[in-house]
Amino acid sequence: MxxxxxxxxxxxxxxxxxxxxxxxxxxxxxxxxxxxxxxxxxxxxxxxxxxxxxxxxxxxxxxxxxxxxxxxxxxxxERATTEPATHPNGVVAIDHVVLMSPDLDRTVTSMAAIGVAPRRERDGELGGRRIRQIFFRLGEVILEVVGSPESMSDGPSTLWGITYVTTDLDATARFFGDHTGPVKDAVQPGRRITTLRHRDPGMSVPTAVISATPRR
CATH class of the missing domain: 3.10.180 (2,3-Dihydroxybiphenyl 1,2-Dioxygenase; domain 1)
Structure with missing residues (x-):
């Protein structure tokens, strides 16, 4: 399954x-x-x-x-898939969930144990430090695993943040008003993204919203 x-x-x-x-x-x-x-x-x-x-x-x-x-x-x-709700901010789905890993090899092994293999990898930079992103598909949700390609440490992985999809990013940004950062190009080609200042309304989960995947 x-x-x-x-x-x-x-x-x-x-x-x-x-x-x-x-x-x-x-x-x-x-x-x-x-x-x-x-x-x-x-x-x-x-x-x-x-x-x-x-x-x-x-x-x-x-x-x-x-x-x-x-x-x-x-x-x-074993629950059936829930029916989506309509949200005033225009969000329609979860694009990806970010998992912060202290040991990328260990995380990949843990995912393999439940039958989930990585789809792709990319190297990048965060705060001046090198990172590696490893992507898995969990149904409609992408799991983005982030960690260091050079070092590892003990301790648990953590689910860190959520990026949502909206069909009209500009309208969503207007809804958030001063509580969001500027709309900018996303890493994904043809898509744009904005980051919610999630602590403003009292949320504790880092939150971003991205435009839908362009139709080919």
Whole structure:
């Protein structure tokens, strides 16, 4: 089976996401839900910290428990894909989730253990330091693994940030107003991106919005 993302657990209250134009509702569970594309973002509040706490995945191997994927708390899911919500900010899907890895080889091995192979790699720079990005496909979501190509360290990987897709980036930037950075060309050819100042509304997850993939 293909491994896909069912839900992402975020240590934010719904009051932090609604001002940023994300619709929040309930799917019958105890936590408020933000449905983006086919992914549920569970807003579990600040009782467990900040940022992305973990996730649930469909299609995990049936043999053995997978409750820790390279240090990321992971639950097995058999839920059907959720129906997307309409968001005032214009977001329609998740483009990619960023995973920060202290040991790229270890992370790639962990992904291989659940049957997921890297699609491509690229080298870049962040804050004057070399980085390597390794990309995996988890259904409609791209997982972008970021780490050093030259060194490794102990400790868990972490889910760090989310980039969303909008069909009208300029309209989304206008919605965010002063809470977003300038719209600029993305690394992906033909696409543009802007970064939300996520702390302004009280969100703890680094957030960006990118234009849709151009039609060929």
């Amino acid at each position: 293909t491994v896909t993302v069912d839900a992402i657990d975020v240590a934010d209250p719904p009051e932090a996401w609604a001002p940023a134009g994300f619709s929040v509702d309930s799917d019958g569970t105890e936590d408020p839900i933000c449905r983006v594309g086919g992914v549920r973002i569970r807003l579990v509040g600040r009782g467990q910290g900040t940022g992305i706490l973990g996730w649930s995945l469909r299609g995990l191997p049936s043999d053995g428990a997978v409750d820790d994927l390279d240090g990321i708390p992971t639950r097995r899911s």
